[in-house]
Amino acid sequence: MGVIRLGYVHVRVTDLAGSAEHYRETLGMDQVAEQDGRLYLKSWDEHDHHSVVLEEGGVGLVKLGYKVEKSSDLDEFEHRAASFGVRVERMSKGDNEGVGDGLRLTLPSEHTLELYSDVEYLGNATGNWNPDPWPRSGLRGLGVPRLDHTLITTEDPALLERFFSEVLGFRAAERLVGGEDDDQLVGSWMFCGEQPHDIAFVKGEQGKLHHFAYHVDDWSTLLRAGDLFSMHDVPVDFGPARHGITRGETIYFFDPAGNRNEVFAGGYRTGPDFRTITWTMDNAARGINYTHRELDPDFLNVVT
Ligand code: M3P
Numbered sequence: 444m445g446v447i448r449l450g451y452v453h454v455r456v457t458d459l460a461g462s463a464e465h466y467r468e469t470l471g472m473d474q475v476a477e478q479d480g481r482l483y484l485k486s487w488d489e490h491d492h493h494s495v496v497l498e499e500g501g502v503g504l505v506k507l508g509y510k511v512e513k514s515s516d517l518d519e520f521e522h523r524a525a526s527f528g529v530r531v532e533r534m535s536k537g538d539n540e541g542v543g544d545g546l547r548l549t550l551p552s553e554h555t556l557e558l559y560s561d562v563e564y565l566g567n568a569t570g571n572w573n574p575d576p577w578p579r580s581g582l583r584g585l586g587v588p589r590l591d592h593t594l595i596t597t598e599d600p601a602l603l604e605r606f607f608s609e610v611l612g613f614r615a616a617e618r619l620v621g622g623e624d625d626d627q628l629v630g631s632w633m634f635c636g637e638q639p640h641d642i643a644f645v646k647g648e649q650g651k652l653h654h655f656a657y658h659v660d661d662w663s664t665l666l667r668a669g670d671l672f673s674m675h676d677v678p679v680d681f682g683p684a685r686h687g688i689t690r691g692e693t694i695y696f697f698d699p700a701g702n703r704n705e706v707f708a709g710g711y712r713t714g715p716d717f718r719t720i721t722w723t724m725d726n727a728a729r730g731i732n733y734t735h736r737e738l739d740p741d742f743l744n745v746v747t
């Protein structure tokens with residue numbers, strides 16, 4: 444049993460049409476449904492119904508969905524979450540367009556996290572029979588292939604790390620520690636499969652989103668992303684640059700509502716035998732932006 448991956452990110456946007464343009468035309472996602480003021484989008488190499496939901500009104504995270512292996516896993520996760528002492532309820536098929544029954548948890552960080560295994564299968568853009576390496580019909584904008592991870596903020600990183608570990612079976616790939624004796628957890632990058640991270644969190648306000656990230660193939664796609672962002676007047680936060688933490692390659696930018704996005708390439712492979720890497724606060728800037736070794740305070744302060 445277990446959690447497979449980040450399945451969907453549901454965010455609020457101030458202007459649905461303006462944000463739809465960003466996610467569809469600049470990033471290249473496809474719209475799969477529109478219902479009750481919500482747009483459902485998927486990337487070309489994703490198979491499930493959607494990976495991003497845009498809801499009109501405000502800014503920031505509504506909820507995250509993580510897909511689990513099988514529906515019988517939900518009973519165990521429900522039991523463990525309740526024993527941990529967080530709020531857990533059943534969600535029903537149709538609560539989310541295309542998604543079946545599942546669980547809705549309120550994390551110790553006050554974020555809403557849904558777990559599900561049943562979701563409508565739409566298939567990717569190249570199919571499963573003698574597929575092309577990318578869609579023949581071409582890609583729009585950056586043509587992001589898939590969602591990768593999210594980074595959220597919490598008042599108590601140690602508690603949230605314990606939750607993800609004990610309840611959901613995640614492991615820490617990298618930890619950022621501070622305090623006199625380097626014994627205070629400031630951030631944790633955790634995985635459920637073999638990626639460097641599927642979720643990460645840093646110390647900050649409860650319930651907030653720092654960013655969600657898409658995977659892209661390589662460094663040259665990040666440079667192309669920067670070109671497209673300049674063409675489309677997308678505000679760039681920082682990058683292209685190298686992360687020390689996760690060894691990934693990155694560029695951060697904002698959607699028209701002000702939610703931070705990232706496109707992410709590279710990184711190493713983890714797995715159950717991976718030994719956690721530790722960063723200390725004196726190296727935090729290098730950990731996050733290895734290339735420039737300095738951070739704009741807004742990078743840490745701006746969350747939605
Ligand atoms: C990443 C990543 C922060 C660090 C961010 C790191 C917000 O986004 O993908 O490794 O401190």
Ligand code: FE
Binds near residue numbers: 593705707
């Ligand atoms: Fe990231």
